[in-house]
Amino acid sequence: MHSNTEDTICALASGSGPAAISVIRISGPKAIEICNTIFKGKDLNKVDSHTIHFGTIREDDVLVDEVLVSVFKGPNSYTGEDVIELSCHGSPYIRQKIINLLLDHGARSANAGEFTLRAFMNKKMDLSQAEAVADLISSESEASHKLAMQQMRGGFSSEIGKLREELINFASLIELELDFSEEDVEFADRSELKDLILKVHKLAQGLIESFKVGNVLKNGVPVVIAGKPNAGKSTLLNQILKEERAIVSSVEGTTRDTIEDEAVLNGVIFRFIDTAGIRETQDEVEAIGVKKTLEQIETAAIVVYMFDVNTFTPSTLRDVIKELEEPLSRNGAKLLLVGNKIDQQDEETVRAQYKDFDDMILISAKDNQNVEKLSNKLVDLIETQEVSSSDVMVTNSRHYEALTKADASLMNALKGLETGITGDFIATDIRQSLHYLGEITGQITTDDLLGNIFSNFCIGK
Template identity: 55%
Template sequence: MTQNDTIVALATASGSGAIAVIRLSGPEAISYASQQFNSITRKDIASQKSHTIHLGHIVDGSRIIDEVLLSIFKNPHSYTGEDIIEISCHGSSFIQQEIIQLFLRKGCRMANAGEFTLRAFLNGKLDLSQAEAVADLIASDNAASHQLAMQQMRGGFSNEIQKLRDELMNFASLIELELDFAEEDVEFADRTEFKNLLGRIIKVLKGLIDSFAVGNVIKNGIPVAIVGEPNVGKSTLLNALLNEERAIVSDIAGTTRDTIEDEIAIGGIGFRFIDTAGIRETRDVVESIGIKKTFEKMEKAQVIILMLSTKDILKDQSRILLELEKVKNRFPQKPLLVIVNKIDVLDDDTHNKLQSFISEGSKFEFLKLSAKSGEGVEELKTHLLGFVNTGALKNNDTIVTNSRHYDALIKALEEIQKVSYGLDSGLPSDLMAIDIRQALYHFGEITGQITTDDLLGNIFANFCIGK
């Protein structure tokens, strides 16, 4: 991976806008910029200090392309660790392309996806987990995922892994030293202290692995399936939650033939609501496909909202309770919230009957609301937040959100457990050393101390060009 050339790319989103930023990075960035930039005050850009901004024109010979602001960041005090020039020009797509093509003609190369961040990693400005957090930060669309990405980008996760790796490395070196004195039968590593360290590492790794369940849903949004019989108000509830007419609402049973999905942030957490086809016996082929998809979405959901109408409850309470039992038995591990809808049409008598039904089904969580009037919808949002275990997030504990990190942590835990078993069994140092090296390897995979070109290619290919 050569870094001896200078790259250029649009750093802001493509398309027209008020302004756009074009970024150059590499050994010739300042030289190329000084040739194509005429300062309003006739300053020589090459001699200006780092972290300064200058007003002037980008020119192609005698032709002025645009009036711009040019920012200078000199190595090593820049994002990539190289000389960087950032040109803030007007947001015309034509102007953007004219400037980029100008620098390409002068000797720059078009940056690959994520190449600026790749160079930051290769130059030691970021470790690999921090570099990956940059992509997560760009993709974050709610407060919680933003907080997780910021925590990782600032090194919270990698610092914790690095600390464990350093401690393990110290003992590994002592174990390796014992191999050089195998004939003398000496022990340089204190076995009791080593066992305590392994216990701490196992505890931390298990905590990080367990946190992935929370981190993954926060990062990708928590899927919530809204299910129930036709015409109980599922689509009306979805519209009330989104505060827009997202789903078709009709008095005709079976209007929703397919699943409808949309996402909103509640209390900084992303929730992905899935309005499903009504569950009932039907001969309609299209509706049957929709019902099949409903069960598929329930399998994938983290939370199930089962909606009932007061009319159906009062008609056949025993059947309704039996249906609730079936859903709970089919998905025993998923939080099930039973919504009693259309409470806006209750009189005192039906309200009392409804309370009797809720008391009889006390093993279930019930919430009464009116999707049509909006009564109880805010209470539902509060209830949903209660299903999310965000204690670790609020306490700024490390939460794992990256599948690659999760996989490496599991492999590291397996190796550490082998070392712990070997220590308890009196395994020879040379055999324990093999497992220790493997654990160190998996720790290094997370922070980037152990990398391959294929690994870096896969990671940075998911970045946008210009970052």
């Protein structure tokens, strides 16, 4: 994938429906010249960079629209080229008319992601930052917005930069040794090298680990609500969704179009899994209502087990926990116990009865009592403090895979050091590791890789 940067490209940069204002973006060597031919106002060839100008667009003396034109001269622009952002009234007719005029005067329609691709090619941002632009546009919650913003502003890139720097130090020590291999000397102290690898490994592991939380924060924390029929699962879900249902995304090009069972709680997206299944009549013979859950634990980060305090007993609850314990720990999912229908019991009595169960929440789903407390508990369970700190998180599976491969190469190098393998093999592993890290930020790219990333962008990005 490449962009012929001789071309001047144009596309609608704002949404496709009718709107008060729309923005058309033009980038390339002739951006200013082409725009100037259809714009009546100041001579855009003579204005300063980063200035805005009022004028009109006409076609054969027919007024198409009154517009504002923002001029950015390369390299100080989004793409690094000359860029015009033309704000017009947001009628689909006007937009199309203006775009057609631009095409008639020598611009071409931009491909998906081509503006950002050019920004990457012109080193305005690295690859992970370009990807963050797409994430930022599609972010739907405070947490996913924060992560994308941090990545776009280079937080993640600088962590990867640190890893690369350490590895380059390492490689130069080893390679120095190789230059003198005939003399059989060791410049690089082996234990020092080992410490260096372990240090980089620790950094890489931290980032790899963060993917688990980073990924759910970006895509929503998957939650399963389990329990016997009539425990009140649907009632609870409806309460949560009624208050906090996620806004259905209308952003084009985002992968998730409808968000039926998502809620944003304290800035974090929660995704309730198989909520249709909750409403189905369940197998009445199943004693404790965990069978379906066992199948779903693999996809869940949190299992909410709900029971009716009027008909349940602590010993049955113990059975539930026993049944769920192993699959939960295998998948690293968390369990939240919720006693429902507390409106029909004395809360203190129930609490005393279940005193052995820490962290159990008593609610009335029907009366919306303590449901907010439950929501807060869900947020606590995913350790959101990790987002609020300045720690960098991996949210992109491509980055996660590259880091995992980079780390595996490091571990090979470490093994090599421990078994006293010759320096050239170790150097190969280190170079391999550097290669994978380079793929994240884009020092190493292939057409396929770029094609995969930018073709998922929408036109105008």
